[in-house]
Amino acid sequence: xxxxxPLDTDAQxxxxxxxxxxxxxxxxxxxPSEESYGKLRLDVxxxxxxxxxxxxxxxxxxxxxxxxxxxxxxYRRDFVLIRRLVIRQMARGTRVLxxxxxxxxxxxxxxxx
Amino acid sequence: MSPRFSIVTPVFDPPPDxxxxxxxxxxxxxxxxxELLLIDDRSTDPRVRGVLEESRAxxxxxxxxLRADNGGIVSASNDGLSxxxxxxxxxxxxxxxxxxxxxxxVARAIDGDPTIDYLYSDEDQLSPQxxxxxxxxxxxxxxxxxxxxxxxxxxSVMRTELVDAVGGFHDGFDGSQDYDLILRVTExxxxxxxxxxxxxxWRQLPTSTASDIGVKPYAIEAGRRAxxxxxxxxxxxxxxxxxxxxxxxRVRRHLTDPPLVSVIIPTRGSSGRVWGVERCFIVEAVRxxxxxxxxxxxxxxVVADTSTSQPVVEAxxxxxxxxxRLVWFDRPFNFSEKINLGRIHASGELLLLLNDDVExxxxxxxxxxxxxxxxxxxxxxxxxxxxxxxTLQHAGHVYNGDPSHIFFKGSSEDHGPFSMLTLExxxxxxxxxxxxxxxxxxDAVGGFxxxxxxxxxxxxxxLKLQEAGYRTVWTPFAVLYHFESVSRDPSVSGDEYALMHQxxxxxxxxxxxxxxxxxxxxxxxxxRGGR
Numbered sequence: 252x253x254x255x256x257p258l259d260t261d262a263q264x265x266x267x268x269x270x271x272x273x274x275x276x277x278x279x280x281x282x283p284s285e286e287s288y289g290k291l292r293l294d295v296x297x298x299x300x301x302x303x304x305x306x307x308x309x310x311x312x313x314x315x316x317x318x319x320x321x322x323x324x325x326y327r328r329d330f331v332l333i334r335r336l337v338i339r340q341m342a343r344g345t346r347v348l349x350x351x352x353x354x355x356x357x358x359x360x361x362x363x364x
Numbered sequence: 365m366s367p368r369f370s371i372v373t374p375v376f377d378p379p380p381d382x383x384x385x386x387x388x389x390x391x392x393x394x395x396x397x398x399e400l401l402l403i404d405d406r407s408t409d410p411r412v413r414g415v416l417e418e419s420r421a422x423x424x425x426x427x428x429x430l431r432a433d434n435g436g437i438v439s440a441s442n443d444g445l446s447x448x449x450x451x452x453x454x455x456x457x458x459x460x461x462x463x464x465x466x467x468x469x470v471a472r473a474i475d476g477d478p479t480i481d482y483l484y485s486d487e488d489q490l491s492p493q494x495x496x497x498x499x500x501x502x503x504x505x506x507x508x509x510x511x512x513x514x515x516x517x518x519x520s521v522m523r524t525e526l527v528d529a530v531g532g533f534h535d536g537f538d539g540s541q542d543y544d545l546i547l548r549v550t551e552x553x554x555x556x557x558x559x560x561x562x563x564x565x566w567r568q569l570p571t572s573t574a575s576d577i578g579v580k581p582y583a584i585e586a587g588r589r590a591x592x593x594x595x596x597x598x599x600x601x602x603x604x605x606x607x608x609x610x611x612x613x614r615v616r617r618h619l620t621d622p623p624l625v626s627v628i629i630p631t632r633g634s635s636g637r638v639w640g641v642e643r644c645f646i647v648e649a650v651r652x653x654x655x656x657x658x659x660x661x662x663x664x665x666v667v668a669d670t671s672t673s674q675p676v677v678e679a680x681x682x683x684x685x686x687x688x689r690l691v692w693f694d695r696p697f698n699f700s701e702k703i704n705l706g707r708i709h710a711s712g713e714l715l716l717l718l719n720d721d722v723e724x725x726x727x728x729x730x731x732x733x734x735x736x737x738x739x740x741x742x743x744x745x746x747x748x749x750x751x752x753x754x755t756l757q758h759a760g761h762v763y764n765g766d767p768s769h770i771f772f773k774g775s776s777e778d779h780g781p782f783s784m785l786t787l788e789x790x791x792x793x794x795x796x797x798x799x800x801x802x803x804x805x806x807d808a809v810g811g812f813x814x815x816x817x818x819x820x821x822x823x824x825x826x827l828k829l830q831e832a833g834y835r836t837v838w839t840p841f842a843v844l845y846h847f848e849s850v851s852r853d854p855s856v857s858g859d860e861y862a863l864m865h866q867x868x869x870x871x872x873x874x875x876x877x878x879x880x881x882x883x884x885x886x887x888x889x890x891x892r893g894g895r
Binding site for chain 1 (some may be wrong): 403559639640641751752753754755756773775776777778883886893
C-alpha cells in the first residue's frame, strides 16, 4: 500500500482542476455537438462495411474477368488446334484432287489414242 | 510364365455394348503381356454372360470368374485379386476404357525404376456422346492431397505382392474401396510414380460417380472412413470431415498441447487506407490475431526499422502487451535479413512469418497451420490469402517457367479444377507473407537468402526446402486478407530475376505439382493444346 505526500496531493489537485477547466473550455468550443464524435465513429464503421461490400462486389467482377480471360486462352488454343487440323485436311484434299485430275487426264489421253 | 499385368474388372450388369467396349480396349493394347480377369458378380442381365463367354472364347488371355452369389464390389474385386497371376494389378471398371498405350506406358515406367510399387496416370471422362472431356492432369505424388481427395483414382497400377501384403480390398468401404486400397498401398509403397498421360477414360453414366459423386452418398461416407482409418494407421491424431464439393475431405488435426508460435513480422510501421479507412498495418495485423484469432500461445517478434514512429510502437505495445519482442533494424531494407533477424530472437517451437499488411479472417487459422507444420516431413505451410476485394492473392505457388501464384486474382469462392482450391495439398512453394515453419527446418536450409532482398526470397526458400526433401503444404482453411503492395514497392528488379533463374533454372521448369500437359507460364491450369 502506498501513501501520497501532501505535496503530491496538492500538485494532483492543481492538475485535476486544470484538466477540468480544459474540459470545460473544449465543451464550450464543441457546444451542443458534444456527442457527435461517437456518432462519427459509428458512421465511419458503417462506411467501412459499405466499402468492404462494394469492394467485394468489385472483386467478384474482377474474378469473373479473370475467369473469362482463362476461357479466352482456351478458345484461342482450340482455334489454333482446329485451324491446324483444317489446313491438314485441306492439304490432303488438294492432294487427292490433284491425283484424281491427273488420273482423269491420263485416262482421257489413253482413250484418245 | 505369368503375365506382367493382371487387369481386374468386377462386372455387375453393365450395358452389354459398354462392357464389350471395355474388353476391346484391353485387347487393343499395344503391350501384349497381360491377363484380363472378368469377375461376374451374378449379373441379372443374361446378355452380360453372353459377352463374357464370347470374350473368353476369343482370347486366351481373358479369364472369366463366375461368382456363386452377388457379394458386392469388394468381394468381386477380391476374387479377382485371388485369381490374378500377374506381377502387377491393374484396376479397370466394367464400363471404362483403357487408352491403347496404357500398359505400354506403365511398363516403360516400371522398367525405368525397379523400386516403384504404385503408379497412377492422368485420366479423362467419356461423355454419353462419346466425347473425351474433363481431362484431369494430376500432380506428382501428393500425400496431403490424397488425404483430401482420391486424386490418384484411375489408372491405378499396384505391385501384386504389396496388394497381398495389405490384405486386398477391405469390407465396409463399398463405393470407395479403391480409395481405401490406394491409401493402404501408398502407406507402404517404396516409390510412387505418376505418369502424366491420359491412360484411362472414365465413362459418364447416370449411375456412375464420373458424372456426379452425389449419386452415391454412401461412397462419400466410405471415403471419409477410409481416410480416418488411414490417419489412425499412420498415427495422425485427427478427425476427418466431408466437405463441399462432395468427394473432398478435411483432415482436422488435434492439438493436445499447442506449442508457442513466434509470429515474425518485419515492419516499418507504415499506414494506408483499406476499405476507406486509414490503418497502421502492423498494429491491425497483431490486433486481428489477438482479438479474432483463437490461438493463444503466441509471441510477436516485430522486426521494425529504426525509423518506425513512436506512436506506432506505443500502440503496438498496448495491443500486444508482454507478448511483444521488439527488434530494431537499422540497415537498408532487406526482407530476408529482417526475417533471419526475427528468427534469432524467436523462442517459439514454430515460426509464423507474417507480412504486416495482413488481417486474420478465419479465427482458427493458426491452429490449422500448426497442425500441418508439426508433421515431420512438412517444411512449410502456407495460407489462403485474399486481396481486400476478396479475390485470390495466394493459393500456393506454381513454378512452370516463371514463379506465380496459382489462380492469382481469381475468385476466392471457386473450387478450381478438380476442387484444387478447396483442398489441403502440396505445392512447390508458398508465399512468405504467411508461412509457418519449424525453427530447425528454417535453420537447416540456412534461413532466407539475403541476396534476394525484396523479391523471390520465398521462391528461393521454397526450392531450398524442396531440395532438402521437405513437403510444402497449402491450406484453404487458414484465411487472411493480404493488402499486398499497399505497404511496399511491388516492382521486381532485373538482377533478382536473373539471379533466381541462374540459381534455380532446373527447378523452375519442372513443378511436380503442375503437369506437363498444362500451358507453361500460366497459373490458371489451361490445358496445353496442339501437340
